[in-house]
Amino acid sequence: ACGECDICFQIAEQNFLDFQVLIPDGKFIKIDQIRKSLNWLHLHPDQAKKRVLILDGAQHLGREAANAFLKTLEEPAPNTLLILIADSSQQLLETIVSRCQQIRFRPLSEEISERILRETTNLSTARIQLLSAFSMGSVNGNLAERLELMETVQQTAIRWLTTFSAATLEEMLRTCETWAKSKNEEWRLLLDFLETWFRDLTWLFRGLPEEKLINRTVGSDENRISALRKSGEHFTLQQIFEIFGWIAESRRTIELNANKSLAVESLCLHMYRSAV
Structure with missing residues (x-):
C-alpha cells in the first residue's frame, strides 16, 4: 500500500x-x-x-x-x-x-523499533530506547501511552527483587492486590517486566555479554546491572527456570478468568520463598 x-x-x-x-x-x-x-x-x-x-x-x-x-x-x-x-x-x-494458514512475524530490530517511535511519538531518546527494549521487537502504541506507569511498576518490582524481607513480602502482597484490581492493569506490566528481569538473570548466569541485557537501558546502566547482580544472589539457575514457569502459569490462569489478585500474589509468594 x-x-x-x-x-x-x-x-x-x-x-x-x-x-x-x-x-x-x-x-x-x-x-x-x-x-x-x-x-x-x-x-x-x-x-x-x-x-x-x-x-x-x-x-x-x-x-x-x-x-x-x-x-x-x-x-x-x-x-x-x-x-x-x-x-x-x-x-x-x-x-x-487447523483452519488457518499460519504466518509468523519476526521481532523488529531495535533500530527499526526506535525509528518508528521517533516518527510517531514525541518521546525523548532515552525513553524511546527504554520503550524499544521492553517492547520485545514490536511497536506498542498502548505501551507508549503508559510509559510512566510502566516505569513505576518496574521501579517498585526492582526494589522487591533486591530486598527480600518480611516487610518486602507484606508490601508485595498488598501492592499486587491493588494492581490486580486496578483498571490500569499494572499486574500485566508486572508480569511483562518479571519475564525480562529473570531472562536477564539467566543471561548473567551464563556469562553472556551485558550489552544484550534488556534492562541495561533504564536509568543508569551501572545501577540497573548492579541491581540485577544483587537480585541474582538470591536465586539459583534452577529456581529462575521455575519462576519462568510460574509467570507463564499466572498468565494462563488469568486468561482463563482466574482471580487476578490470587494469581499474582501466588506468584510473588513463589518468588519470595525461592529467594529467602
Missing part, C-alpha cells in the same frame, strides 16, 4: 466500506460482535474486489464467539479475506488454528 491515497487513509481510519477490524469489547471478542461482522462479511464488496475482516487479538475470542466463527473459517464467503492476529497460536482453539 502507498499510505498516501484516499483509500489508504480510509483504511487507516477504518472508514473503508470493505475493510473492518474487530477488537475485544472489554476482555473478550463477544458473540454479538462476531455475528454482526459475519453479516457484514457476506455482503457483496462495495469498492474493492474483496471484503477484509481482521480479528486483532483473536486470542480473546470467547468460546461462544469462537464456535460461531468456525463455520465461516471452514467455508468462507466468496471474495472475502479473514485475518486473525494473536500473540501465539497456542492461545487459540485447535479447531481455529
Whole structure:
C-alpha cells in the first residue's frame, strides 16, 4: 500500500466500506460482535474486489464467539479475506488454528523499533530506547501511552527483587492486590517486566555479554546491572527456570478468568520463598 491515497487513509481510519477490524469489547471478542461482522462479511464488496475482516487479538475470542466463527473459517464467503492476529497460536482453539494458514512475524530490530517511535511519538531518546527494549521487537502504541506507569511498576518490582524481607513480602502482597484490581492493569506490566528481569538473570548466569541485557537501558546502566547482580544472589539457575514457569502459569490462569489478585500474589509468594 502507498499510505498516501484516499483509500489508504480510509483504511487507516477504518472508514473503508470493505475493510473492518474487530477488537475485544472489554476482555473478550463477544458473540454479538462476531455475528454482526459475519453479516457484514457476506455482503457483496462495495469498492474493492474483496471484503477484509481482521480479528486483532483473536486470542480473546470467547468460546461462544469462537464456535460461531468456525463455520465461516471452514467455508468462507466468496471474495472475502479473514485475518486473525494473536500473540501465539497456542492461545487459540485447535479447531481455529487447523483452519488457518499460519504466518509468523519476526521481532523488529531495535533500530527499526526506535525509528518508528521517533516518527510517531514525541518521546525523548532515552525513553524511546527504554520503550524499544521492553517492547520485545514490536511497536506498542498502548505501551507508549503508559510509559510512566510502566516505569513505576518496574521501579517498585526492582526494589522487591533486591530486598527480600518480611516487610518486602507484606508490601508485595498488598501492592499486587491493588494492581490486580486496578483498571490500569499494572499486574500485566508486572508480569511483562518479571519475564525480562529473570531472562536477564539467566543471561548473567551464563556469562553472556551485558550489552544484550534488556534492562541495561533504564536509568543508569551501572545501577540497573548492579541491581540485577544483587537480585541474582538470591536465586539459583534452577529456581529462575521455575519462576519462568510460574509467570507463564499466572498468565494462563488469568486468561482463563482466574482471580487476578490470587494469581499474582501466588506468584510473588513463589518468588519470595525461592529467594529467602
